[in-house]
Amino acid sequence: MNSISVQFEGVGKHYSDFTLDNISFELPTGSILGFIGPNGAGKSTTIRILMGLIHQDQGAVRVLGHSMPEEQAAAKLDIGFVSEDMRLYGAATVGWHMEFIRSIYPRWDQPYAASLLHRFDIKPQQKIRGLSHGQRVKAALLLALARRPRLLVLDEPTTGLDPVARQEVLGELMAVLADEERTILFSSHNTLDVEQISDQIMFIDRGRIIDSDDKESFLDRWRRLRLVLSPDAVLPRFSGIVGVGGSGLLPVLTTNCFEPRMVSECRNMGAIVQAVDTMTLEEIFVANVQSRREGNLV
């Protein structure tokens, strides 16, 4: 078995108003990658290239051992794809869609599909146009999950869902994570969703990957140091500081490579370290984007 499910090498795509620039990353089999970026950052473009729906101008893409977009038909036999802008046929029923997908995918798991119907409170005889937005997303997710794909690609699936529907969708995703052979790429601009299910995190902004690491490392290495300076003290400066906030005598340093020595270095420079705060993924993401845009990180 190929241990790398998705591989991007120097992938680029140019539009008149947007450029996806030199995207390179690898997604090991069995991992869950949270793909985070603001609206218009390039998440959907990257995912569409992954699916073969748009062709890259340069670079190489391999998905489940298949070269994309040339071998997209073979690759998509093992991919479950749900995107925020994907719609099912409004005039057809959920049951018709299930039968249609079952006829295509040999690994379709009917008992699992039936259990998902029950869990999502959807009836096979319901027409898609009669479903709420949340139910439509769940129906699309059911069709993707019950085909038992090796790779699950979810492009902002929780966008527009109410909190209850969002938790149901995330809950089901967490349940499928038990399968260690299944690789998941989950894109969202909602960091809370990503934080719940991902073990790898990748940030994208303005068409470029700006940071990528496993989730725990992200949470470990990003910190905020809240300092109190005496009037004659100098603001401590050392490598790894990506942002300075707060006010003159009460600065807040943001670091992306926290080490305990930083605390002692601050004290040596005459500052009082009031607190060392951990950061949420959302705070890390915002700080990361801002510091890149301000040129503090390259």
Next chain:
Amino acid sequence: MNAAMVKRLIVKDWYLQRVVIIGSLVAGALSLAVIGLGGKPGFILGLILLVTVLIGVGAQLAVATMVFERKEQTLSFVMSLPISYKEYTASKILGNLIIFLVVWLTLLCGSLGAIAISPDKPFGLVPFVAIMATEILVSTCLIYTVALTTEHQGWTIGAIITGNLALNGIGYYVAHIASIARGMEGHSVQWSPAASTLLAAEFVLIVLMLGFTFLFQSRKKDFI
């Protein structure tokens, strides 16, 4: 080319458009019944009804299965399936053409049958009927080409209007070509060089349009 997958996509479109398909077949049968009533008024009325059904079903299926696929955002669902764009294109053209050809052949056979059972046996009309029936096929293929390559409602409506205007213009033009017009009055089929050339040109045009559609689709880089 994955033939099984193309077949599934065709059956899917037929299922989703079953009301239009069944409706057009029923309307086509009714038109034939009107033709079968006999007499010139019945023949003309039935023929007009049949041509209307034919143009209607060609345009409606193209818009519903090709243009609306993008407009209603079901294209990303279809393209997430294990298919290439070549298979998608083949399924759209074949699925629509098969349905259209059923009604088209009904029109052709019905018209020829009406000529055959007519008391004055105007077989001289056969070249004209063949050219005009094929022109309807050309117009429909034009609609498919435009609908698939642009996936745009406005352009497709433009193609429908163009095809309809061309049908009337070509009908007038063909009826006034001396060698064809002379034969139309007769009781035997007379294939003049002009009639044969026109018919051949129509089939070449169909092949060129469908070939262009496949070529254009295979070179497309952005599908969503």
